[in-house]
Amino acid sequence: MKTATQGQHARSFDERVAFLAEKAREVRSRIVDMIYKAKSGHPGGALSAADIVTALYFDILRVDPAHPRWPDRDRFLLSKGHACPVLYSCLAMRGYFGLEHLDTLRQFESILQGHPIRKTPGIDMTTGSLGHGLSIGLGMALDGKLRKKDYTVYVMLGDGESNEGHVWEAAMAAAKFRTDNLIAIVDRNRLQMDGCCDDIMPMGNIAAKFKAFGWKTYEINGHDMAEILHAIEKARKGRGKPVCIVANTVKGKGVSYMEDRFEWHGKCPDADQLSCAMKEIWGEDS
Amino acid sequence: MRPHAMTPATVPTRRAFSERMAEYGAIDGEFVVFEADIGYSTFSHLFGDKYPERYFNMGIAEGNMVSAAAGMAADGRVAVASSYGVFITMRALESVRTFVCYPELNVKFLSSHGGFTPAIDGVTHQATEDIANMMTLPNMKVLVPADTWSSRKLFDVALQTPGPVFVRLMRDPILDLYETSDSFHMGGSHTVIEGTDVTIVTYGDIVFEAIEAASILRKDGIRAELIDMYSLKPFDREALVRSLDKTGALVVAENHQKRNGLGYELSNFCIKNKVVPFENLGLEDTFAECGSYRKLLEKYGLSKTRIADAAKRILRRA
Numbered sequence: 001m002k003t004a005t006q007g008q009h010a011r012s013f014d015e016r017v018a019f020l021a022e023k024a025r026e027v028r029s030r031i032v033d034m035i036y037k038a039k040s041g042h043p044g045g046a047l048s049a050a051d052i053v054t055a056l057y058f059d060i061l062r063v064d065p066a067h068p069r070w071p072d073r074d075r076f077l078l079s080k081g082h083a084c085p086v087l088y089s090c091l092a093m094r095g096y097f098g099l100e101h102l103d104t105l106r107q108f109e110s111i112l113q114g115h116p117i118r119k120t121p122g123i124d125m126t127t128g129s130l131g132h133g134l135s136i137g138l139g140m141a142l143d144g145k146l147r148k149k150d151y152t153v154y155v156m157l158g159d160g161e162s163n164e165g166h167v168w169e170a171a172m173a174a175a176k177f178r179t180d181n182l183i184a185i186v187d188r189n190r191l192q193m194d195g196c197c198d199d200i201m202p203m204g205n206i207a208a209k210f211k212a213f214g215w216k217t218y219e220i221n222g223h224d225m226a227e228i229l230h231a232i233e234k235a236r237k238g239r240g241k242p243v244c245i246v247a248n249t250v251k252g253k254g255v256s257y258m259e260d261r262f263e264w265h266g267k268c269p270d271a272d273q274l275s276c277a278m279k280e281i282w283g284e285d286s
Numbered sequence: 287m288r289p290h291a292m293t294p295a296t297v298p299t300r301r302a303f304s305e306r307m308a309e310y311g312a313i314d315g316e317f318v319v320f321e322a323d324i325g326y327s328t329f330s331h332l333f334g335d336k337y338p339e340r341y342f343n344m345g346i347a348e349g350n351m352v353s354a355a356a357g358m359a360a361d362g363r364v365a366v367a368s369s370y371g372v373f374i375t376m377r378a379l380e381s382v383r384t385f386v387c388y389p390e391l392n393v394k395f396l397s398s399h400g401g402f403t404p405a406i407d408g409v410t411h412q413a414t415e416d417i418a419n420m421m422t423l424p425n426m427k428v429l430v431p432a433d434t435w436s437s438r439k440l441f442d443v444a445l446q447t448p449g450p451v452f453v454r455l456m457r458d459p460i461l462d463l464y465e466t467s468d469s470f471h472m473g474g475s476h477t478v479i480e481g482t483d484v485t486i487v488t489y490g491d492i493v494f495e496a497i498e499a500a501s502i503l504r505k506d507g508i509r510a511e512l513i514d515m516y517s518l519k520p521f522d523r524e525a526l527v528r529s530l531d532k533t534g535a536l537v538v539a540e541n542h543q544k545r546n547g548l549g550y551e552l553s554n555f556c557i558k559n560k561v562v563p564f565e566n567l568g569l570e571d572t573f574a575e576c577g578s579y580r581k582l583l584e585k586y587g588l589s590k591t592r593i594a595d596a597a598k599r600i601l602r603r604a
Binding site (some may be wrong): 118124129135142146172176177 | 318342345349350353356357360380381389
């Protein structure tokens with residue numbers, strides 16, 4: 001079986017970081033383009049997660065796009081499912097399905113639904129109703145332990161999503177069952193749909209909360225590829241505890257007029273905004 | 287009447303189901319059970335005692351339990367999630383709907399304390415809307431055993447049926463009706479008493495009230511046919527139509543809200559396929575209350591005399 005990491009690890013660390021940064025640029029451009037064509041979608045949280053999800057699909061995850069249900073694969077759950085344009089971009093770029101599908105986002109009979117579903121190649125589980133992903137990931141991690149498989153389950157959560165009590169039910173259970181094959185990554189972009197997290201529902205120190213539940217925690221800059229790779233590498237080596245990586249990010253990262261603005265949680269750019277975004281993502285000369 | 291006599295049940299259906307579940311642990315080595323801290327009440331601990339590595343007590347957190355069971359079942363494993371009906375079908379309803387029914391995963395629900403069978407626990411623990419919630423969900427199948435043998439057999443039916451299955455169980459033992467020669471299947475029913483004048487359809491605990499109601503009716507010269515509709519979704523259309531062709535009148539009695547229970551389901555079917563005089567017994571847009579099971583049966587219109595009265599009422603109309 002091929003893995004995502006094959007070929008990547010032959011490169012130096014700096015080369016991996018540079019490769020991922022370039023991939024993330026393409027992922028960002030596809031996110032904005034896809035949402036523009038769909039005339040609907042959630043760019044802000046997809047862009048804040050773009051570097052992490054790119055690092056997962058182009059370096060970290062042990063997956064085989066030709067065999068999406070390969071039993072030994074690493075699992076990835078986008079619990080903040082509304083950010084799915086980032087996931088769909090990575091899956092298409094990895095060859096799970098043709099790039100042409102990206103133009104069908106949210107349309108009737110598209111394989112790319114408004115929130116991820118299990119029927120789409122490469123999607124491990126339906127997600128998007130917030131707060132459930134960590135519970136589902138816990139179930140998958142327990143399944144891996146029972147089967148004595150060495151796969152890792154990655155769950156990406158939003159910081160707004162963490163308002164859901166369900167997240168903390170899963171947090172306490174994962175600590176109880178010592179699922180050290182479960183890695184939660186919190187996209188800490190500090191905005192939620194109605195405004196700043198600190199105004200809508202302050203979450204305080206999320207890493208400290210997970211730590212108090214019995215998790216190993218790391219805090220990183222979620223746009224720094226080197227930090228992302230280092231943190232996940234450390235997380236994978238951890239034993240006896242589930243791991244939470246709180247990734248500090250900027251909502252709308254990479255498109256200046258979207259950055260740190262909650263209005264862009266679920267808004268579609270117009271034609272001028274699209275071309276402006278593309279220029280910013282690719283550089284003025286493109 | 288069936289050829290064999292009924293005997294007092296020594297165990298409630300929740301225990302009979304769990305006893306079979308514990309046996310099943312040896313049949314399927316991958317089968318897992320999730321519990322939400324009432325394992326000594328649902329008797330799921332019987333499985334956990336034998337297979338601790340495949341028994342996950344998730345604490346008092348039913349939503350997480352069901353979503354985690356979905357994750358466990360995502361790659362082909364069969365899981366049972368066990369709790370009381372109120373919690374599975376309401377607190378965890380979204381997990382059941384979106385993460386079990388929508389992806390059609392192999393999660394089965396051991397749902398104890400159905401209807402007001404936890405009578406003395408009060409309304410907080412009585413599941414009188416569970417059937418409505420579960421019947422509404424696409425891909426969900428709904429079973430309700432009445433006694434020990436049917437609980438064991440319906441465990442097997444649930445496990446042999448691909449996808450989500452909800453099994454409502456009750457708190458206390460009543461009577462044993464079925465013998466080991468009786469078979470059960472998805473979409474099946476048992477005609478417990480054959481008759482020609484009125485059809486009584488029920489399930490679970492109310493089967494036993496209905497048997498006595500049929501005796502009362504016989505004294506008045508009315509021959510009631512009694513169907514134990516243990517498979518609510520899908521239900522046995524052939525058996526219903528066959529019976530109504532004979533009797534031309536239908537009483538549905540259930541320990542549940544009248545609204546959106548089996549009575550609504552069958553009346554909807556009858557309006558389209560076979561219009562007959564109809565009576566529906568159950569909770570009339572009300573909660574029950576705390577008290578003895580027997581008192582609640584009387585007050586909320588599900589006792590043998592109330593069922594017999596309903597049959598007489600519609601026969602006057604027929």
